Amino acid sequence: MNSPIENPSRHGYEIHHDTCFGCGKENPLGLVADFTFHDETGEVNFTYNFKKLYNGAPGFVHGGILSTMLDEAMGGLCFHLGYIVMTDTMSFKFHKATPVETELLIRAWPIKKAKRKVLLECELTSLNGEILYVKGEGAFHILPPRFFSEKLTGGKIAIANELLSVNKLKRAHLFDRIET
Template sequence: MNNQILNPSLHGYEIHHDTCFGCGKENPIGLGADFTFDDQSGEVKFTYNFKKLFNGAPNFVHGGILSTVLDEAMGALCFHLGYIVMTDTMSFKFHKATPVQQEHLIRAWPVKKAKRKVILECELTSTDGQVLYVKGEGAFHILPPRFFSDKLTGGKIAVASELLAVNKLKRAHLFDRISNT
């Protein structure tokens, strides 16, 4: 790459390909979510307004869409922490029906890093955090670098590889706050 200093990623689309269902800006039927990393809290944290076309029951978001956005939030957090991952397991507790066409707060944070896994938690709430709609957890396999290819990044592999290295270096301290095994 060039000699400019690379800052850690802040948005999911900085690493993923442009047609990614979760964050791709060129996917007309995708979520188009930002998956923003918050350096102060050490988590993915952003607001999202579910379109009416994501209805399950009328005026409420389909559970599969909720699961998808939370899976993507946890996966994006892994990238922001410097890891190439694949979802291993996820579970969600749906506390209340989530209304469409209204802003919601989505958060994902690290819980533990094991030898080849990252364990995370996530939640979807009202923007003020007072109403909990969905709470979840996931385990993500850490993949070796050979899995990181042009297919995943949509041709951004050189930038994405360096960005992952910078993310891991600059954010390694976040795992000091949680238990490591």
């Protein structure tokens, strides 16, 4: 492959548009989360501090915001693995009310790649992992390349296409560690 891009993505904003609700740096109402990929573990793993703006009950994060963050983390992981996806199904178990204005750990990892789907799990915990707030799973439908358009990438289509190819090529081995 003669691509000027040699290294796979590490951050969600490398592929998504700048106004994305999950990772966009120019969305003043968005989550502005990093969705950092770690090659050592094969997962998205990053810390996040939910703003008071995302309150449900006073002092605790709204469940819809938590669901959105975990959906974005799993979807971001799919991009880092080289796939353009759309959420198919998700489910979450809310173990404990999640506090706002507290540094937390968000993780998402692959479970299985089926013919046209990627299955993943995710969790939101305290930084040390001792308190589990939310655990979830999702199935993501792999979209054919024709769906990958300017609307999905916000003007980054050439770079994103190359980056996705590099991601898939350099991270394909991650599915060898799991059931396929």
